[in-house]
Amino acid sequence: MKKEIDIDVTSNGMWLDADITYAHVPGWLGNSTRDLKLSIIRPFPTEDKKYPVIVWFAGGGWMDVDYNIHLANLVEFAKKGFIIASVEYRDSNKINFPGQLTDAKAAIRFLRKNAEDFQIDTNKFIAMGESAGGHMASMLGVTNGVEKFDIGDNLEFSSDVQLSIPWYGVVDPLTAKQGSVTDDFDFVYRNLLGKEPEESPTLDDQANPLTYINKNTVPFLILHGEDDVVVPVKDGIALYDKLQSNQIESDLYILKNTGHMDIKFWQEDIRDIVVDFINKNI
Structure with missing residues (x-):
């Protein structure tokens, strides 16, 4: 034929x-140096155009991070008109909090520095992530301008984000530990903080997005499964209520019959909700 x-x-x-x-x-026992990496999905540069960037943080209980694991799914967001930057951050075997947050902010500063190469609109950064990565997205959304978390190179560039979209993200480590249906993951909060959250309110508060909500807090879109046995949905509700009480633009979607890291979060209906929220607020 x-x-x-x-x-x-x-x-x-x-x-x-x-x-x-x-x-x-710092790498092995502080005696070497290791690289932190990210991967970027971007459109063919067929026109002189800049795009909003979704900075994505995968989950893994702060114990294991594969920043490339969701690229096959995230490409669907790229097709909607976004740059995707999927970011590696150090796990709790390598550093306690706030090391994960300082890594995330370093990645954002790097992306702003190199925005021209990657077709990024420097005024349109969206922090998005799942579970432990959702915690990261929330912390980024509430710490714009908090200089103590900016450590490392490219400090002349801002680490601010304009929107935060946590998916079933940890909020308060203490209430997440106490409210979980299972105690199988209780150890992750000790590993993150360096102490049990109930033994150190100061460390717990430092890692709790609710601590930082103020007039500089960005709009939030919160996604959480009704049947999440790992991160209690009531913590997502608490985050939403605190945002609302501070008059921060925020939406909360509770997915019925949906658990932690559920395939439902990767469906087109969720993509539409995310894209609509971004287009409305940025």
């Missing part, structure tokens, strides 16, 4: 810039 056909261009192609080093941090 031989045919001649005309093809209409209805969608753009995507580049993958994989495993880019964004920072150097």
